[in-house]
Amino acid sequence: MKKWLLFLLCLLALLAFFLRRYVLALVFRLPLPRYRVRVASGLRIPTRDSLTLAADHYYPHTAERFPTVLIRSPYGRNVQAGVFGFLLAFFAHRFAERGYHVLVQDTRGRFDSDGEFEPYFPERADGLATLDWLQQQPWFNGVVGTWGPSYLGIVQWVIADSPLIKALVPSVTAARLYDIVFPDGAFDLGMALRWMALFRVLDRHKNAPLPLVPVWGALMLPQAELMIRPALRALPVIDDDIVTTKQRVSFYHTWLQHARPDDPLWQETLDAVDMNRVYAPVQFIGGWHDFFLRALLRDYQTLRAAGHRPHLIIGPWHHFSHMFTLFDSLEPGLRWFDTYLKGQNRLRKKPVRIYVMGARQWRELPDYPPPSTPLRFYLSGDQRLARQPADAPPDQYTYDPATPTPAVGGTQFYLFGGARNNRPLLRRRDVLRYTSQRLSAPLEIIGAVTLELYVKSSLPYTDFFGRLCDLYPDGRTINVCDGLFRIEPGKGQCQPDGSLRIEIDLWSTAYRFRKGHRIRLLVASGAHPRWARNLGSDDQIMSASFAAAQQTVFHDIAHPSALVLPLVN
Template sequence: MGFMSRIMSKMLKLPPAETYDIAVERDLKIPMSDGVILLADHYYPRTLGQRPTILIRSMYPDRTKGGYMGEIIAERGFQVVIVSGRGVCGSGGEMTPFMTEHEDGVAVLSWLKEQTWFDGCLGTLGQSYLGFTQWAIAYEGGSMLKAMSTQMTSSDLRSIVYPGNAFSLEVLLGWLSMIDSQEASMFRNLGNIILGGKRRKKIAWHLPLIDLDKVMTGKEYEFWRSWLIHDDPKDDWWAPGDHSHMISKVTAPNHMISGWHDFMLPSTIRDYNLLRKSGQEPYLTIGPWTHFDTEAFSMGINEALIWLRAHLLNDRKNLRDSPVRIFVMGSQEWREYPYWPPANIKYQHLYFQPSGGLSAKFPPVSEPDHYCYDPVNPTPSVGGFRSFGQGRPVLDNRFLEERTDVLTYTSDVLDYDMEIIGPVSSELFIRSTLENTDFFVRVCDVDPSGKSLNVCDGLLRLAPGRPNPAPDGIKKIKIELWPTAYCFQKGHRIRIQVSSGSFPRWNRNLGTYESLGTGMKMAIAEQLVYHDPHHPSAIILPTSEL
């Protein structure tokens, strides 16, 4: 034991190990309530006596192909149990992503309590799916759950699948491809990494969406089809995958980690706010990362180990004082605060103006701006959160802004540095020829050369009655953009884009009344965006005093 873990520890810049004398028990059998058997590996330091246990539950090959992580954590003073979920890596049952993690997690906790080596002191850590499985048992962990670190994750499934109530096509198609090939040969996995992005980009155009599992993998996946069938936000089908309602009852200290370009960032911030509202004081770290950033992974495991040692081993020497640490883009610096969002922010409305202007002044009487959205030629995704490392998150948007289906509103040149830190939203007054349509809003930083770099964005899917129009037929909608921390430099300008899609990040809104999964007919949406005294469309920015 120790060779691979030493290499990975060096790559991840981890603190020194307590020991390299690690033992492992493999393929331990854990019975679930319905008789299904899950397999687990148990790592423990031979010479450090009885130590607290770190639980990791995954539906990825963390146990069979990534066992070094168990060693790394055990070398730093913990016992580690890694459990493979249903239908993966030798565990029994059928693959049921997200939906049985609460029930199965409770069974794992019961099994742990029966083990002679378990001292009743438990911690959890993990990113993405491994963060979701932490939330699934956070309340049931009770007093024995001493600390957790949920990273790049969400406590509920639907917010991952339907951000803004629209299907997160690119991310989910990439995830489906990964799940299908994760236990295949090294050559197939390598091919999926090298060629998978181009192939998925082509497959994303296929209709109907419900058949994309067969087009991508050659077989049907029940979870893929269920996600598309149950697209109504009020559908009770999602309840087993929603643990957000239990967050207020969770008492275990949590260090939450995310990135400004992570597709789960809004959910992470929501979960943080729920903990704060219930009286907890979670830690929060947000860097300039995507979901799959290697720097984020390195930072995450380092911070988690510091956090778990502080709360499980009473080793607080490396624990920072300030609960919140965020990276401010634009000025490229880390900043620390007692909580999120900072106390000194003020929300400023910048109103859309005629002829593409953007100003703090209320708009004058003016005619609305018009564009057409055609799902045959959808507005493309440029930058932003992308699937499985495909493309950089920040790109020049000028060619996108030249399209006739994209409106832009640009401020005057800034004569001072303007910093925004916190939640960002947009209020639009719109009219559409279709009841089923989308609106996408993006904030960009325009430098003196004219380069337009995306900062944050968000999309909202409209449907009949969601929302209802005013008597004049105009709808007021509020779009929640990704939160951010960004400094617009003196001499730059702020630009707002408005369009009706970002494909393939989100699926194309076909504009018809056909079901999401089986729809194939398309309709063109003619959109009006108003900017007058009675309909003052605006971006709302959390400005921070420098």
């Protein structure tokens, strides 16, 4: 009996091996594979400054001519680079077996490519040089699509104006970068430190034996988190790269030395993508809890305003949940390429597909955002959110940079971003909470959320942070969306009594508050390290000193602080 069972298991394993491509097609809702795939590894592609970049070419085993999908990555192009390279090889096979040439390339200074890695600066020239090389290949049919998330999306945008590019599928990424590095004018310290630590960990484990790839993949992010922990507490911020990696990281210093949005570095280089010259169709893919979300939506709306019809998908993801479930962008990417690179119309009827959190439903819309009605909840006494403003004494708290209010979940570049229980924040004395009555019916919002606050601080330089939450009947406080406003001289609307009126962009969301739940608002003065703690002075980068701020939040008839929600029918 045992022999028969063993024989049956071996037979099933053998069958699964031979049918694996068809099983994967069913799992990921893809058309059935049509071709066997061959791989030409270790190709050398010349740059315009006489270096070479390493690439692998995946192609169908047939004499037919096909379009090309270009994927350029700093995280490794194949399994020898680790888990990210393994994923890219997996996706390249899926495209190739459905009739595409796929070129997967290490960007400059990464893995097998020549040069030094300096993010963003050489990517346009190197991307255009790669397109030049493609035009010289006998198998190239003149049509290119680009695909990839995060940095792999950034390198798509910098060559998006090339006439060879006929379709783009950028996911969890953006064309303009200042708002990514300095969201709301405050440095995203967590993103910068985790990113540099991630590169160190990737380099440490490259060329690991194949059986160890999933092991190192599972340990990669925890290792990076351990590396940055001392830097999260260290000052000055300018030295945190040395604290993290034991050496100077040039791109980190470049960012910090050009911290103003009007700096030529951003205007002429890092944010120099001209969306008016992008004519290829674009399929955007984003996440409600991704730190690229706001910039991605701006890119989408810029193309819409220019008369284009990009498509948009937004899921319930944060950055790392999407990075490890890139399969969410495989099927829409293939559908997009089949339509615009092969002339097969496989588009959805409506161009926008979004996930409504709370309702746990996908919705298809003709555009984003849909029409909505502003719904105001006013901050009131006794920690309440009310439908009408009322007189109540202000609330006060002390923000001390020595023990900064921590970031919990949300739009962090962090393994534990996204929707989380905010209990750690509710225990703190530097966090205010305001809560509505129980909802007698479901309430659904889609679009941008705003917090109008009347505030006063003992310091001229400080931050105010707002977070919209869903208070469940069981007591859990789950974050929906949030944002920060950095106060400095000249910012905010000064009131006759010396207070300031500020509007905090709490970013965008699609969320249904269920019947019996409550709407909760948290107000604080930081979310470190998502936004680097405010030191209370005009020097946030070089200074190692700081001061505590006495904060006041007003909510009365003369100061009608309010949470504004985009209510949809």
